[in-house]
Amino acid sequence: xxxxxxxIILSSLGALFILLAAVxxxxxxxxxxxxxxxxxxxxxxxxxxxxSAAIYFNDLSxxxxxxxxxxxxxLTSPVGAHxxxxxxxxxxxxxxxxxxxxxxxxxxxxxxxxxxxxxxxEDVEKMKEEPDRESDLI
Amino acid sequence: MTIxxxxxxxxxxxxxxxxxxxxxxxxxxxxxxxxxxxxxxxITIGITIIAVYSIVxxxxxxxxxxxxxxxxxxxxxxxxxxxxxxxxxxxxxxxxKEDNAE
Numbered sequence: 001x002x003x004x005x006x007x008i009i010l011s012s013l014g015a016l017f018i019l020l021a022a023v024x025x026x027x028x029x030x031x032x033x034x035x036x037x038x039x040x041x042x043x044x045x046x047x048x049x050x051x052s053a054a055i056y057f058n059d060l061s062x063x064x065x066x067x068x069x070x071x072x073x074x075l076t077s078p079v080g081a082h083x084x085x086x087x088x089x090x091x092x093x094x095x096x097x098x099x100x101x102x103x104x105x106x107x108x109x110x111x112x113x114x115x116x117x118x119x120x121x122e123d124v125e126k127m128k129e130e131p132d133r134e135s136d137l138i
Numbered sequence: 139m140t141i142x143x144x145x146x147x148x149x150x151x152x153x154x155x156x157x158x159x160x161x162x163x164x165x166x167x168x169x170x171x172x173x174x175x176x177x178x179x180x181i182t183i184g185i186t187i188i189a190v191y192s193i194v195x196x197x198x199x200x201x202x203x204x205x206x207x208x209x210x211x212x213x214x215x216x217x218x219x220x221x222x223x224x225x226x227x228x229x230x231x232x233x234x235k236e237d238n239a240e
Contacts (some may be wrong), residue, residue: 015153018153018186022157031172042183053192053201069204072205072209079216093171
């Protein structure tokens with residue numbers, strides 16, 4: 001009986017998080033904001049729903065499988081979000097016009113996709129002026 | 139109301155509505171990145187739907203498929219972003235060559 005209540009609470013919370021993430025995914029004004037929505041809320045929702053499945057079966061093999069899935073999703077979703085956001089930034093995707101700042105502006109070479117940190121701004125200025133080396137154009 | 143009925147009549151419709159919303163963005167999505175993220179999200183919600191089905195029909199083997207879907211979702215996102223970056227680079231090189239010619 002206790003496990004039933006636990007399953008109901010966990011699955012309701014998980015479904016709610018996924019629904020809110022889907023609404024945010026439609027309503028957000030900017031593709032970067034959309035990516036941030038999907039990584040956080042959906043990871044939490046999937047984890048909660050899979051945990052409810054593990055509690056329902058109460059079996060070692062199911063629990064280990066569920067733990068593997070949750071671990072894998074927690075490991076991979078930030079990596080995938082970073083990769084796709086990077087690709088979308090380099091393809092010139094515009095940010096929302098009310099965004100406060102764009103910290104990457106002017107800090108990378110468009111041809112080689114090489115980034116520089118914010119501290120050496122002189123280097124960045126030099127980077128803009130000097131032509132891209134052949135070795136950068138892979 | 140048993141747990142199976144609760145999951146079948148309340149949780150599954152909520153998940154179905156969220157799949158529909160994500161699919162709206164998949165069709166509308168102004169940029170390719172939006173579509174790739176929407177695809178990733180569709181697969182991830184599919185994992186949860188499989189988990190709910192495995193409870194409703196008492197088949198724990200469905201969770202294997204959920205695991206494989208998780209693997210494929212990550213691989214597809216990585217592949218799409220890799221080729222998007224390559225395409226951008228080629229476009230820029232072409233543009234640079236044209237500018238130099240002028």
